[in-house]
Amino acid sequence: MKLSIIGGGAWGATLGQLLVDNGNEVVIYDINEQFVLTINQKHVHPFFDLPLPQTLLATNDLQEALAFSDYLVLAVPTKVMRSLLNTINSALKSPKYFINVSKGIEPDTSKRVSEIVEEVISNDHLAGFAVLTGPSHAEEVIRRKLTLLTIASKNMALAQSLQNVFSNDSYMRVYTSDDLIGCEVGGAVKNAIAVVSGMATGLDMGENARAALITRGIVEIVRVVEAYGGKRETAFGLTGVGDLIVTASSENSRNFKAGKQIGLGKSMAQIYQEEKQTIEGVRAIEALHQLALKKGLSLPIIEVAYHVIFEEMPIQDAVTKLLTRTLKSEKID
Ligand SMILES: NC(=O)c1ccc[n+]([C@@H]2O[C@H](COP(=O)([O-])OP(=O)(O)OC[C@H]3O[C@@H](n4cnc5c(N)ncnc54)[C@H](O)[C@@H]3O)[C@@H](O)[C@H]2O)c1
Missing domain, CATH: 3.40.50.720 (NAD(P)-binding Rossmann-like Domain)
Known part of the structure; x- marks a missing residue:
């Protein structure tokens, strides 16, 4: 062909x-x-x-x-x-x-x-x-x-x-x-979570924190997939969790590496100057922030990443914002 x-x-x-x-x-x-x-x-x-x-x-x-x-x-x-x-x-x-x-x-x-x-x-x-x-x-x-x-x-x-x-x-x-929608959306949201995982790594927050962010990141992938009309099971397959596993802690991932540089204190302007290739995750964070506002979706990890990257929120304030949310039971919905 x-x-x-x-x-x-x-x-x-x-x-x-x-x-x-x-x-x-x-x-x-x-x-x-x-x-x-x-x-x-x-x-x-x-x-x-x-x-x-x-x-x-x-x-x-x-x-x-x-x-x-x-x-x-x-x-x-x-x-x-x-x-x-x-x-x-x-x-x-x-x-x-x-x-x-x-x-x-x-x-x-x-x-x-x-x-x-x-x-x-x-x-x-x-x-x-x-x-x-x-x-x-x-x-x-x-x-x-x-x-x-x-x-x-x-x-x-x-x-x-x-x-x-x-x-x-x-x-x-x-x-x-x-499930066209679920496959398309999973691939985009996992890039956003990979940026966050990189940020935690750059900040030397430790492996416990990174595991927590990735796991709760999966919850956000599921929410976004379902908000677009995709299937929950797709989020747990190759195109969602599978792709997150390969991206979320790999130095081969430009999204993870960009997040790490943000965690180390570099500005997006510096990162874009050094990395000529595509970094989809940062733009996905912007798009998902808009989506969360439009649809009233709860995406706390993506939200704080948006504030840090696009509104210059100090990272320590972002961590505090996540930790001071109302305590609740562990659920996906
Ligand atoms: N790199 C990977 O491992 C990988 C794996 C799976 C999916 N993807 C996805 O594939 C997409 C591309 O990623 P990449 O890693 O190849 O990025 P890249 O930056 O390496 O390549 C993008 C290419 O698009 C070309 N381009 C840009 N604007 C163009 C235009 N108007 N007309 C024609 N060509 C144009 C650029 O010159 C460049 O060669 C991204 O969405 C990425 O998430 C990448």
Whole structure:
């Protein structure tokens, strides 16, 4: 099969290798000319300095990528998704399947990527939508280390056909799910909790505190998944708790590392300057803060993280705010 990957960063280029390993023809589109040259001329991953298959091609020409296949794998940061989809919609001449692999929620609107796609891509250009998500550091998938993901769609025939496209017998096993909302939301909220876990680590709060924040963070993932209309069981699967486990204490996670730097006292401006790649969790905290206000949701951990990051609340005040909440029994609801 032919697929076009939109965004050839850490994850997009890695999925390019996976798809070529699985016998597909792949073109990657990216705005970064250097990445395109690195892939086409050196056959090296733009971030990991590891070889890529010679047959994996890249382009700066969006039209070329759109004409190449009927399947568009969206691997750009959520913050550029709406504007990029607008450009794609204007350029499309035929219907496409959209497979989102980014993990975020739009800050101003609290919308999921599937909602943005449905809003922006006209009906005659939208053949179907799926999300591919789960615990996956690109650093490991590029080294062909064992990984399990979930592909979710409202269209189970599409999910099943894509399950076969992305799975292989040596390192990638993909499950299907009909809970598109739960899968999309879990991946975004776990990034927010990973930032908080990193903050606790940077502050040297100890492993007890980190375990507590991660566990109560799972409660917040469940609440958000259900608030959007997703299933509770999905929050406990690969795309929620599974992805949180891989992210929440890993130096491979940009979200965890960004949180750690915040805990160590760095400003977001400094962090963004040093980390050129996508940090979805910080934007997810902003989006979830908006959602909590809109829907009256109780997300105390995400709320204090919002106050620290966006309103300069001293971290000690944030910890006090969490500890002085009314004492209660341990429940998810
Ligand atoms: N890195 C991982 O391990 C991993 C794993 C699973 C999911 N994800 C998700 O995938 C998404 C991308 O993450 P990443 O790690 O690849 O980020 P990245 O910053 O490494 O790559 C993003 C790429 O998008 C490109 N880009 C930005 N704007 C563009 C535009 N308008 N048109 C075309 N290309 C554009 C950038 O040039 C860059 O190459 C995020 O939502 C992330 O949460 C990442």
